[in-house]
Amino acid sequence: MKFTFDHNNINVLDLEKSLAFYKEALGLVEVRRYEPEDKSFILVYLGDGTTNHKLELTWLRDRKEPYDLGDNEFHIALVVDDFEAAYEHHKKMGCICYENKDMGIYFINDPDDYWIEIVPAKKK
Known part of the structure; x- marks a missing residue:
């Protein structure tokens, strides 16, 4: 039996704001969308154009807080x-929320305050 990663999910309050952020900050683009007939929620899957792994953004119509x-x-x-x-x-976007210079990484936060770690590619 072998498992492989497919996607991760986060819930967002303002779908359009989140889509704009992920495109500008990370170059992630919509690869698939699901919306039921009752329009109670929307699932948007973002991809990096290189890997098959996706980030699923879930927007719930009735969620306000x-x-x-x-x-x-x-x-x-x-x-x-x-x-x-x-x-x-x-830095220009103003979304860096934490830096660890000793480890050579930093974090940005999205509109819902989820943290995203930015890691440099390994040098060959």
């Missing part, structure tokens, strides 16, 4: 080929 992320100890991580350019881009 921000999500309780607890201690927010979970996160998503993405590897970037040009770490310095990504850092400058995120």
Whole structure:
């Protein structure tokens, strides 16, 4: 028996704001969408154009209050080929929320305050 990663899910309050953020900050684009007839929720799957792994954004029509992320100890991580350019881009966006210079990584936060770790590609 072999398992492979397919997607991760996060819930978002403002779907359009989140879609714009993930496109601008990380270059993720919509690859699939599901919306039931009653329009009570929308699922949008984002892809990086390279891997098969997807980020599923779930929007719930009746949800009005921000999500309780607890201690927010979970996160998503993405590897970037040009770490310095990504850092400058995120700095201009104002979304860097934590830096660990000793480890050579930093984190950005999305509109719902989910943290995303930015990791430099390993040098060969």
